[in-house]
Amino acid sequence: MEFTGIMAGPSQAAVSVSPAMHNAAFGFYDLDWLYVRLPVADGNAAAATRSLVQAGFRGWNVTMPHKISIIEALDDIDDSARRIGAVNTVDVSEGRSTGRNTDAEGFLLFLRDEALAGAKSAAVIGAGGAARAVIAALSDAGVASIHVIARDPGRARNLQTLAEAFEFRTEPDLADFDLLINATPADLPDLPVDIGSLPATAAVVDLVYQPLRTKLVEAALALGLRAFGGLGMLVHQAARSFEIWTAKEAPIGLMREAALGQLDKRREHPQAPA
Ligand code: NDP
Numbered sequence: 493m494e495f496t497g498i499m500a501g502p503s504q505a506a507v508s509v510s511p512a513m514h515n516a517a518f519g520f521y522d523l524d525w526l527y528v529r530l531p532v533a534d535g536n537a538a539a540a541t542r543s544l545v546q547a548g549f550r551g552w553n554v555t556m557p558h559k560i561s562i563i564e565a566l567d568d569i570d571d572s573a574r575r576i577g578a579v580n581t582v583d584v585s586e587g588r589s590t591g592r593n594t595d596a597e598g599f600l601l602f603l604r605d606e607a608l609a610g611a612k613s614a615a616v617i618g619a620g621g622a623a624r625a626v627i628a629a630l631s632d633a634g635v636a637s638i639h640v641i642a643r644d645p646g647r648a649r650n651l652q653t654l655a656e657a658f659e660f661r662t663e664p665d666l667a668d669f670d671l672l673i674n675a676t677p678a679d680l681p682d683l684p685v686d687i688g689s690l691p692a693t694a695a696v697v698d699l700v701y702q703p704l705r706t707k708l709v710e711a712a713l714a715l716g717l718r719a720f721g722g723l724g725m726l727v728h729q730a731a732r733s734f735e736i737w738t739a740k741e742a743p744i745g746l747m748r749e750a751a752l753g754q755l756d757k758r759r760e761h762p763q764a765p766a
Contacts, residue, residue: 494525494550502531509754516750538565566591578621581733595625598729611671613637618675619647631655674698680707
């Protein structure tokens with residue numbers, strides 16, 4: 493049997509929908525693989541990495557708060573992880589661990605699914621790891637003008653190397669954008685934007701997927717805008733991890749259904765153990 497999983501802080505590991513997605517995909521190919529929750533306290537990612545490699549894990553996903561701190565414990569990182577400065581997928585081959593990042597590719601595939609990759613001008617709220625992946629994907633999609641809205645100007649300016657068409661704004665006029673992306677865990681009314689000033693043809697994307705429809709998404713839909721939650725990106729980044737580990741085409745539809753099933757269960761029984 494091959495083992496994979498999600499390395500995350502204990503509270504994030506408990507609510508992750510990744511085990512449902514990956515175990516459904518392993519089941520589709522009748523693979524004797526298992527994807528487990530790997531709760532790891534902040535500061536312990538390096539020690540946990542050494543144990544997992546020794547235990548023979550084939551690979552694992554990485555999320556908050558370990559995406560950056562795990563890098564020092566890996567034998568290598570690939571170009572995608574180096575560019576984003578964070579790892580969300582570890583691949584182990586012949587005892588050597590390689591860190592990769594499938595978030596940017598996941599976001600780009602989501603943009604293509606929803607016919608959003610042709611956007612001309614995009615505003616990204618946030619300056620953390622997810623914002624970095626989104627900016628890299630927008631740049632790869634050829635979006636001509638990318639603006640970051642962040643409360644920490646220093647952190648925002650660090651993102652400049654990810655895209656040539658980059659600008660930082662503190663008080664943006666949203667009338668200039670045809671795509672707005674929330675890459676923070678915050679929701680309305682705490683976000684520093686007035687979506688009422690977006691053009692009628694604009695689309696809004698919230699990377700948050702729990703809940704499936706955030707207040708930002710609801711408000712954008714109420715204004716008649718196209719609006720999307722983070723499930724599309726989540727499923728695509730997971731699918732790329734699956735393909736890295738197994739070298740098989742990911743059953744995307746099945747993985748999406750598994751994620752939705754898990755999120756539905758959580759909504760109906762919020763106190764139940766994961
Ligand atoms: P980070 O902690 O790396 O960054 C969070 C960013 O959000 C920071 O820039 C932070 O600002 C900003 N922020 C937090 N709260 C507020 C607020 N109230 N107002 C304005 N800005 C705020 O997190 P990630 O980038 O990894 O994740 C961000 C979100 O994206 C999370 O909700 C995560 O679940 C989601 N995500 C979804 C994915 C998907 O597949 N759908 C993939 C990856 C992430 P500051 O720098 O000032 O602290």
